[in-house]
Amino acid sequence: MHAEELGADEVLLRPIQRTTRAFWLFSVPLVGIWIWGMYAWTRQLDSGLQMTGMNVPVYWGLYITGFVFFIGISHAGTLISAILRLCHAEWRRPITRAAEVITVLVLFFGAGCVILDLGRADRVMNVILHPNFQSPLVWDVCSITVYLTASTVYLYLPLIPDIALLRDRGGSRQWFYRILALGWSGSPGQKRLLERIIGVMAVIVIPIAVSVHTVVSWVFAMTVQPMWHSTIFGPYFVVGAIFSGIAAILIAMAIVRKAYGLQHYLKPVHFNNLGLLLLVFAALWTYFTLAEFLTTYYGSDPSHMTVFTSKFTGRYAYLFWTMVATCLVIPMALLVRRKTRATVWGCVVASISVEIGMWLERYLIVVPSLSNPRLPRADVSYFPTWVEWSLLAGFLAMFVFLYGLFTKFFPIISVWEIKEGREHALDEVATRVRATLPDSPA
Amino acid sequence: MTRWGMVIDLERCTACQACVVACKVENNIPPAGPEDAAVGRSIAWIRLARMETQEHGGVSSAQLVPVPCMHCENPPCVKVCPANATRIGEEGLVAQVYPRCIGCRYCTTACPYTVRQFNWKDAAWPEPLDQALSPDVSVRPRGVVEKCSFCHHRLMLARDRARFEKRELQDGDYLPACVESCPANAMFFGDLDDPHSEVSRLAESPRAFRLMEELGTRPKVTYLSRGD
Numbered sequence: 001m002h003a004e005e006l007g008a009d010e011v012l013l014r015p016i017q018r019t020t021r022a023f024w025l026f027s028v029p030l031v032g033i034w035i036w037g038m039y040a041w042t043r044q045l046d047s048g049l050q051m052t053g054m055n056v057p058v059y060w061g062l063y064i065t066g067f068v069f070f071i072g073i074s075h076a077g078t079l080i081s082a083i084l085r086l087c088h089a090e091w092r093r094p095i096t097r098a099a100e101v102i103t104v105l106v107l108f109f110g111a112g113c114v115i116l117d118l119g120r121a122d123r124v125m126n127v128i129l130h131p132n133f134q135s136p137l138v139w140d141v142c143s144i145t146v147y148l149t150a151s152t153v154y155l156y157l158p159l160i161p162d163i164a165l166l167r168d169r170g171g172s173r174q175w176f177y178r179i180l181a182l183g184w185s186g187s188p189g190q191k192r193l194l195e196r197i198i199g200v201m202a203v204i205v206i207p208i209a210v211s212v213h214t215v216v217s218w219v220f221a222m223t224v225q226p227m228w229h230s231t232i233f234g235p236y237f238v239v240g241a242i243f244s245g246i247a248a249i250l251i252a253m254a255i256v257r258k259a260y261g262l263q264h265y266l267k268p269v270h271f272n273n274l275g276l277l278l279l280v281f282a283a284l285w286t287y288f289t290l291a292e293f294l295t296t297y298y299g300s301d302p303s304h305m306t307v308f309t310s311k312f313t314g315r316y317a318y319l320f321w322t323m324v325a326t327c328l329v330i331p332m333a334l335l336v337r338r339k340t341r342a343t344v345w346g347c348v349v350a351s352i353s354v355e356i357g358m359w360l361e362r363y364l365i366v367v368p369s370l371s372n373p374r375l376p377r378a379d380v381s382y383f384p385t386w387v388e389w390s391l392l393a394g395f396l397a398m399f400v401f402l403y404g405l406f407t408k409f410f411p412i413i414s415v416w417e418i419k420e421g422r423e424h425a426l427d428e429v430a431t432r433v434r435a436t437l438p439d440s441p442a
Numbered sequence: 443m444t445r446w447g448m449v450i451d452l453e454r455c456t457a458c459q460a461c462v463v464a465c466k467v468e469n470n471i472p473p474a475g476p477e478d479a480a481v482g483r484s485i486a487w488i489r490l491a492r493m494e495t496q497e498h499g500g501v502s503s504a505q506l507v508p509v510p511c512m513h514c515e516n517p518p519c520v521k522v523c524p525a526n527a528t529r530i531g532e533e534g535l536v537a538q539v540y541p542r543c544i545g546c547r548y549c550t551t552a553c554p555y556t557v558r559q560f561n562w563k564d565a566a567w568p569e570p571l572d573q574a575l576s577p578d579v580s581v582r583p584r585g586v587v588e589k590c591s592f593c594h595h596r597l598m599l600a601r602d603r604a605r606f607e608k609r610e611l612q613d614g615d616y617l618p619a620c621v622e623s624c625p626a627n628a629m630f631f632g633d634l635d636d637p638h639s640e641v642s643r644l645a646e647s648p649r650a651f652r653l654m655e656e657l658g659t660r661p662k663v664t665y666l667s668r669g670d
Contacts (some may be wrong), residue, residue, distance in 0.1 A: 048563045055481045057482070059560065060551055120544050120583075123545075126544050129525075131524065136522065137548055222522070223518060224554055373554070374555075376493070377556060
């Protein structure tokens with residue numbers, strides 16, 4: 001078989017063919033942080049959860065915050081890529097894969113956070129052997145498993161033509177690509193089939209993604225605890241998840257673009273468009289937050305108000321107002337004006353700010369409600385220990401490293417979709433637009 | 443069928459904590475040092491909660507209220523346990539199955555009374571207390587949740603005795619350690635389904651109230667309010 005000529009698109013395969021020193025300089029510290037995190041975990045397994053800062057009544061802390069945060073970021077990929085595909089947004093082409101990889105990888109770390117949190121991680125199988133289907137945690141196990149499966153398939157399907165491309169180039173990894181390519185030959189029949197399956201998966205994946213973060217929110221909302229027991233939590237969590245997800249894509253895009261010299265593929269217009277989406281979600285998030293807090297305040301149920309004031313003016317006020325600044329003020333200031341929005345740095349600064357803010361939001365949902373139980377207890381405050389921080393850092397580092405590793409095996413920008421865009425998209429869009437115009441009289 | 447319940451008369455309670463100590467000894471609860479206590483990790487199945495009461499002429503008074511597990515008829519903890527490690531039994535006791543508990547602490551966060559406890563570390567007793575453990579109660583391993591069992595081991599003994607005497611279990615067949623130890627006779631325990639039992643009579647008292655009844659948990663621990 002003859003390897004296809006790619007011309008200028010050859011640059012998309014370069015990260016796979018050549019690994020620079022910079023990649024190792026990037027990987028070694030990340031793996032080092034991961035090893036440190038694993039060391040912290042052995043210490044925790046050895047001595048129990050006394051190694052964490054958790055206590056009575058703050059039974060949950062950084063791990064559960066991490067769980068909600070990582071599962072939230074997973075909404076980056078699959079959901080956004082599916083929506084863009086279904087909307088025939090042509091500018092999606094260089095973005096979708098970079099987004100989908102985030103989903104698949106980060107889900108492992110979200111689920112991993114729950115394992116870290118268990119007092120008896122060795123008994124985790126009890127959830128499958130003796131499940132209590134009344135428990136929102138069992139719903140979580142189900143929905144996250146389905147989501148992981150669906151998003152892996154959804155990442156893999158559009159990879160097939162690119163894997164075949166790599167297979168046809170030979171090299172030492174050819175056997176690996178041959179297995180994964182499933183005999184792809186690029187015939188019109190195969191292409192039609194592939195496109196149809198991708199279309200079906202894009203539809204299936206959306207309700208699954210929405211269900212995942214809704215169920216995560218129900219872990220809290222199904223209890224009667226103050227400021228958890230809220231009907232708004234499902235959509236509030238989903239909006240927050242997509243919000244932090246878009247920010248994650250923007251950061252990943254900026255890194256990939258810089259590291260692999262893909263300025264011609266990931267253009268300011270892509271940042272501008274995703275930046276607009278981020279802006280919309282900043283507004284939506286603000287709306288939900290306002291609705292949640294105003295309702296609580298106006299109702300002024302004493303047990304809810306204790307939690308409310310601890311966030312608004314009390315012990316957690318500095319975190320709360322940092323969250324407002326990072327989720328609302330900074331992204332709004334940067335993204336409202338096109339001048340800063342259509343730049344890489346503008347989007348990246350806004351995105352980092354949103355990630356910090358959304359992590360704080362998760363923390364402020366988990367900890368203040370637990371710190372203020374309905375029956376007052378001795379005043380104990382929660383502060384995470386080095387074990388918890390190390391594991392959070394380790395998980396983040398491993399996620400970033402695996403993302404980098406993916407780019408060393410598969411093109412991070414879909415080669416065949418870019419090519420197809422170049423060859424057919426203009427005509428297709430013209431036909432689509434023409435079909436919507438009034439018929440001209442014969 | 444018996445339905446075990448407790449009544450605590452706050453008029454009589456002197457907040458002496460005899461119940462707290464009796465419970466710890468009876469149920470093999472490891473003592474906590476000042477370090478653990480400072481970070482909120484001392485385990486107690488029954489504790490005294492400080493509750494603010496209404497103001498009298500600008501002076502707000504506080505009251506110490508003994509809080510064991512409420513053994514709710516509609517327990518929020520049982521619903522949320524992912525592994526069926528906490529169950530409500532036929533006689534209404536909410537039990538914890540230590541060997542099945544995965545230590546996720548969902549039950550502890552879902553309980554509005556925060557009476558569920560977690561084993562943050564290995565249980566240990568200084569000498570010679572380690573020689574004085576009760577043989578009837580299992581020592582819980584690290585990493586699982588535990589809670590007041592209404593002295594379930596005593597119930598099992600009472601059940602055996604009733605079977606030996608070829609009769610049904612009845613009111614007065616057993617008392618939990620806290621009730622037995624109360625020097626002020628402020629705690630009562632018995633069969634709530636028996637209309638003639640002391641607890642069901644007291645539970646109907648005009649002074650009777652339950653903690654956070656509005657949450658619909660239907661606790662089986664009833665309090666009798668103070669007269670002042």
